[in-house]
Amino acid sequence: MKSFHPPQRTLMGPGPSDVPPRVLEALSRPTIGHLDPDFVAMMDELKALLQYAFQTENPMTMPVSAPGSAGMECCFVNLVEPGDKVVVCVNGVFGGRMKENVERCGGTPVLVEDPWGRAVDPQKLEDTLKAHPDARIVAFVHAETSTGACSDVQTLVDIAHRHDCLTIVDAVTSLGGIPLHVDAWGVDAVYSGTQKCLSCTPGLSPVSFGERAVAKIKNRSHKVQSWFLDLNLVMGYWGGGKRAYHHTAPINALYALHEALLILREEGLENAWARHRRLHEALKAGLEAMGLSFVVPEAERLPQLNAVRIPEGVDDAAVRSRLLADYRLEIGAGLGEMAGKVWRIGLMGHACNTRNVLLCLQALEDVLQRAGAAIETGRALAAARAVLETG
Numbered sequence: 001m002k003s004f005h006p007p008q009r010t011l012m013g014p015g016p017s018d019v020p021p022r023v024l025e026a027l028s029r030p031t032i033g034h035l036d037p038d039f040v041a042m043m044d045e046l047k048a049l050l051q052y053a054f055q056t057e058n059p060m061t062m063p064v065s066a067p068g069s070a071g072m073e074c075c076f077v078n079l080v081e082p083g084d085k086v087v088v089c090v091n092g093v094f095g096g097r098m099k100e101n102v103e104r105c106g107g108t109p110v111l112v113e114d115p116w117g118r119a120v121d122p123q124k125l126e127d128t129l130k131a132h133p134d135a136r137i138v139a140f141v142h143a144e145t146s147t148g149a150c151s152d153v154q155t156l157v158d159i160a161h162r163h164d165c166l167t168i169v170d171a172v173t174s175l176g177g178i179p180l181h182v183d184a185w186g187v188d189a190v191y192s193g194t195q196k197c198l199s200c201t202p203g204l205s206p207v208s209f210g211e212r213a214v215a216k217i218k219n220r221s222h223k224v225q226s227w228f229l230d231l232n233l234v235m236g237y238w239g240g241g242k243r244a245y246h247h248t249a250p251i252n253a254l255y256a257l258h259e260a261l262l263i264l265r266e267e268g269l270e271n272a273w274a275r276h277r278r279l280h281e282a283l284k285a286g287l288e289a290m291g292l293s294f295v296v297p298e299a300e301r302l303p304q305l306n307a308v309r310i311p312e313g314v315d316d317a318a319v320r321s322r323l324l325a326d327y328r329l330e331i332g333a334g335l336g337e338m339a340g341k342v343w344r345i346g347l348m349g350h351a352c353n354t355r356n357v358l359l360c361l362q363a364l365e366d367v368l369q370r371a372g373a374a375i376e377t378g379r380a381l382a383a384a385r386a387v388l389e390t391g
């Protein structure tokens, strides 16, 4: 055995996305103690940077020391008590995992189901809450990475609040890629991930809890069943004032997140959102010129996750391995009920750039043509360039 040196790739799947050299360099800086005063000063900056990314002033904003799934679990174990009725909106894989979380916390999930590839229907949520006036929490996914559908956070949160429910929002794929205003929209609890539009390495989950959520956590009648994720304990380390040992923070990973968020702040959130939108338009023009069709209706589409149908008779896995072998390009396979039927092309964070859009179109056209797929050739690049030149 010898040292592991990963191959070079361009990551245009559902995450992780390409990590910029500045972030990788930050990871390699010397490890210091997790209670070192210089480290603690960095943590304060990190919190402020996360508050900026989430557009919130919530003091309870921090990265959970584990991937997005742990951020999800952190929200559910802290907010759901045994016996709580929780309305879960399911329109893809991640909504399904929320339901699983509710059950494991001893709560009772009530589902609002929408077809995969569509946004959550606000009317269905309204009807469900009318039928279940004892529901305490509403949970849904902002950017459903399994299908590429975007749900309307503000509208869904307003409905939940009118029915006296707290809200848990999955913003793993939305943070940094599309508008998310935690305070202005009144989101009560939100979790995200570092390896999607923040372009950091995987393994951390930024979370933020508003006042009403914090009050519910403080007034729980049962202890949080997870020791590691119990916010009452975690806040002894992350919550300002005198910091006490809870677990050893992933020191170097936090340097990397600090750097990734600095990059986001330097670009400006609005500019980052606009970049995702513009490059999505270019990619879309190219894919459609090739004759590929999108799964999600235009008004509900995520710019950072483009799900397209695999053309008739084309071998899904063979195309993806060709892209990897010939172009070092990774695109995502379908997940759950969409496996084998769609490709998920990510345009996330650092990977959302002109070069990648053109590379992806060129590579896909070449590989599909060689696979004998019935696509239009020779048009995609021009269609994408036409969009890029007007932007």
Ligand SMILES: *Cc1c(COP(=O)(O)O)cnc(C)c1O
Pocket (backbone or CB within 6 Å): 015, 067, 068, 069, 070, 072, 094, 141, 143, 144, 145, 146, 170, 172, 173, 193, 202, 203
């Ligand atoms: C990726 C993802 C997750 C899970 O994040 P991990 O870091 O893989 O644990 C949860 N929700 C959504 C919407 C995601 O895209």
